[in-house]
Amino acid sequence: MNLITADFILTCNDNFEIIKDGALVFEKEILEIGEKQTLLEKYPNAKRIDSPKNSVLLPGLINPHVHLEFSANTTTLHYGDFISWLNSVIGLRDDLLEKCNDALILDTLQAMLQTGTTSLGAISSFGKDLQACKKTPQRVVFFCEILGSRPDSVDILFEDFKSKLRHAQELEDERFFAAVSIHSPYSTHPILAKNALDIARKENYVVSTHFMESVAEREWLDSAKGDFYNFFSNFAPNARPLSNAMEYIELFANTHVLFTHCVQAKDEELKAISNMGGHITHCPVSNRLLGVGKLELKNLPNKEIFTLATDGLSSNISLNLWDEIRAFLFTHPKESLQSLAKLALQGVTKNAAKALKLECGVLSEGKNADFLLCTLPDKVATSEDVALQLILHVKTPEQIYIAGEKI
Amino acid sequence: MNLITADFILTCNDNFEIIKDGALVFEKEILEIGEKQTLLEKYPNAKRIDSPKNSVLLPGLINPHVHLEFSANTTTLHYGDFISWLNSVIGLRDDLLEKCNDALILDTLQAMLQTGTTSLGAISSFGKDLQACKKTPQRVVFFCEILGSRPDSVDILFEDFKSKLRHAQELEDERFFAAVSIHSPYSTHPILAKNALDIARKENYVVSTHFMESVAEREWLDSAKGDFYNFFSNFAPNARPLSNAMEYIELFANTHVLFTHCVQAKDEELKAISNMGGHITHCPVSNRLLGVGKLELKNLPNKEIFTLATDGLSSNISLNLWDEIRAFLFTHPKESLQSLAKLALQGVTKNAAKALKLECGVLSEGKNADFLLCTLPDKVATSEDVALQLILHVKTPEQIYIAGEKI
Known part of the structure; x- marks a missing residue:
């Protein structure tokens, strides 16, 4: 079981929910997604993957x-x-x-x-x-x-x-x-x-x-x-x-x-x-x-x-x-x-x-753990700016996971 | 005196003239521009700069x-x-x-x-x-x-x-x-x-x-x-x-x-x-x-x-x-x-x-020798395709000249 943290998580769910200081717990599938502190306390034995500054997680x-x-x-x-x-x-x-x-x-x-x-x-x-x-x-x-x-x-x-x-x-x-x-x-x-x-x-x-x-x-x-x-x-x-x-x-x-x-x-x-x-x-x-x-x-x-x-x-x-x-x-x-x-x-x-008809594309419990860890070159003013700034600046993600495996 | 050849020269002049199998003779300024064979014969002592395949010259x-x-x-x-x-x-x-x-x-x-x-x-x-x-x-x-x-x-x-x-x-x-x-x-x-x-x-x-x-x-x-x-x-x-x-x-x-x-x-x-x-x-x-x-x-x-x-x-x-x-x-x-x-x-x-008000931007006699040598990843069907394919594919020119000096 792994736990990866990020400054922002773009869930890409129906409400386009963005979690600030978030974490994702996963094996082959996503087990839980939420706030970093809460999940760190709930899963003390998960293998922890820390992210660099200005990090963003999003679906593959x-x-x-x-x-x-x-x-x-x-x-x-x-x-x-x-x-x-x-x-x-x-x-x-x-x-x-x-x-x-x-x-x-x-x-x-x-x-x-x-x-x-x-x-x-x-x-x-x-x-x-x-x-x-x-x-x-x-x-x-x-x-x-x-x-x-x-x-x-x-x-x-x-x-x-x-x-x-x-x-x-x-x-x-x-x-x-x-x-x-x-x-x-x-x-x-x-x-x-x-x-x-x-x-x-x-x-x-x-x-x-x-x-x-x-x-x-x-x-x-x-x-x-x-x-x-x-x-x-x-x-x-x-x-x-x-x-x-x-x-x-x-x-x-x-x-x-x-x-x-x-x-x-x-x-x-x-x-x-x-x-x-x-x-x-x-x-x-x-x-x-x-x-x-x-x-x-x-x-x-x-x-x-x-x-x-x-x-x-x-x-x-x-x-x-x-x-x-x-x-x-x-x-x-x-x-x-x-x-x-x-x-x-x-x-x-x-x-x-x-x-x-794929079971991915959204970071939520039960979906395949296909996701990207990206970093922005600098901080963003608000959570609302993350999606746009990501689009403007990312060329290559830092880390890529498919079915929970780092590629 | 230098002579650089290219498969295509985009002069960027008023008529957007494109020279196939062209050459440019230059010192600090452009001395002559024209067809490769003609200029090679006219300037036998010029220092020759050959270009790779699918090369294009254009103004800086x-x-x-x-x-x-x-x-x-x-x-x-x-x-x-x-x-x-x-x-x-x-x-x-x-x-x-x-x-x-x-x-x-x-x-x-x-x-x-x-x-x-x-x-x-x-x-x-x-x-x-x-x-x-x-x-x-x-x-x-x-x-x-x-x-x-x-x-x-x-x-x-x-x-x-x-x-x-x-x-x-x-x-x-x-x-x-x-x-x-x-x-x-x-x-x-x-x-x-x-x-x-x-x-x-x-x-x-x-x-x-x-x-x-x-x-x-x-x-x-x-x-x-x-x-x-x-x-x-x-x-x-x-x-x-x-x-x-x-x-x-x-x-x-x-x-x-x-x-x-x-x-x-x-x-x-x-x-x-x-x-x-x-x-x-x-x-x-x-x-x-x-x-x-x-x-x-x-x-x-x-x-x-x-x-x-x-x-x-x-x-x-x-x-x-x-x-x-x-x-x-x-x-x-x-x-x-x-x-x-x-x-x-x-x-x-x-x-x-x-x-x-700069004396460059066009490859023609008397202009400053500010130009780029670019290469395309493959051949083009006709001269008319060169400008567009250049735009689509070039990220970094192969060679860059300002006032006839290679940068």
Whole structure:
């Protein structure tokens, strides 16, 4: 049994409670959390871990949406416009995937871990990240992805998907969870989506999908026009959208689902997602680099469904969630800074844990002991400043714990 | 005579010309710039400096607005609301200034240099940064600041200002330039401003001022209301604005002036600044942290007057201009990414040099040989991608030259 103290504990619970001069008692799970003096008296035999000055404890961060298989990209993909980017991905995919091996992905996961990401949702398009995700110390929700729009390929694609999913299922344990990703409304035939979602419902798998990322997607689904019309015309002369936006959302009824991006989603679509218990994943850096606009936070039906993620290095320069959170603050310059700080932290802790069905993300009794010890460079004026100052100053936590083990 | 080659040269000239497989011939100044093969043949005896793969040459960066005297702040000032921040500055000023010494400021300047800032505009409120700014290898435009609103203190304050300015004048050389800062319309009595500006006109000094940073400033100058009314009421019961916005701008007629922030400036004010040949300095991180809103780029009467700066560590977490530029991209998520990349680089090179009257900021014949050699982590698809990929990936240049000397 261990007892770690800190000047401040950000519980990241529903009330965003902050404990000044706090302590956390833990083994594999959190046994108790509270005031330092009280817990020191109650647990005199616990192994004590003292923290340096200006220390802050918080839950390990959770990145709910990462494409690890594109980690070889730095400067080669074309940014600024969604369809141009998509074309550059198609053009360079083989090159990038050739560079994608266990070593690269393990390095990437290690870099994420060192910056405090203790859990993640890995969107796996090709299964090339499976072994690395199994080996890494983090908790991984491994989203096997399905996509394909040609009706005559549906059977083959579905068999391939089931095979990838089986591989993931075989590796499941307390840190590795199989899950299902339906790529997007513009790329995945509804029959494929339905079949994959039936499995997700039956097995209680978490589901992820991209939704309303770009204006091109909006125009295509709404009116079969815009940049996607030209894009698809290159492959099939009479291409039509596979479903409209609301039909697509309804496919996900009775699943535990994350809709990623939603930049161009309408209010009624966001409400429909919220009403079905879904979460929304905001990737501000990716959205900026692909030139797709910006998610308006005021359109969110409630803040509980908000999660924040980096997307992959195919559309980001860093998988460090602290970088992403800082970019998030700049993306929304007219929102209250203190509210954004709180929302961002909840989006990568409590809300992300709920979205991925993980028993972490909040420092409270019974949760997994996944947490970070960070230090601030100086004192803060009040407890209310801790979340923001942490976001502004932390690059690498001092100590990282997963299931009570120091990493 | 030296000849340095690079895969790409960003000249940052008016046409934002990019030279592929280029070379730069230089001594203290740039002698010639052009294609590598041509210049190698023309200057066979020049000392050759080869660059690594994926190399990019560009002008040294210019940060036109920094408050070095507040470099001791990290977590103690209160962010999110301008007046709360101002109160925290007043409350902690003595503490922060006590920590402000030559060593701290030299360290800060060194960190700026290592990230590629070869010139800066230092806004000096107290003169505590004078010696460090003289010692540093960078070019420094040293803005001696004047402020004070009480009519009965005008004479004393002006004498004090002249004394600070004299100290700076005595140190002038080819890298250190005395200049004048009028703090702001809400803080500086017009008589003080006029007297200081008369000196600036006579001596041909560059002038800097803060302008329309916050909604509080807007409301105060327009209608003597808002948060500044309460703020000033604490000091003087019948306080009134010292001038209105347009009267304030007109004080600067026939000076070479930078207006910093302008977040809440009206179109006609921005036009008036542009018409008098003034520049506008955008500090996106500072604006975000102080919760003052966002400068709308579309309101700028032209892009030539745009400069970008970090402000001080009293309202920023980094004086690295690459960090500031990246934050700038996120602050304007709906603008064209490629256009922003170009605007940002011009804002810290060509435009900033013109604003500060420095003979650098563009790689062209006759300019000072202040430049950076950076490397990208991988190749880029086209020359048009270089500026953006540089911004996304560079943290520290490989080599830094000032007046042709490697630093």
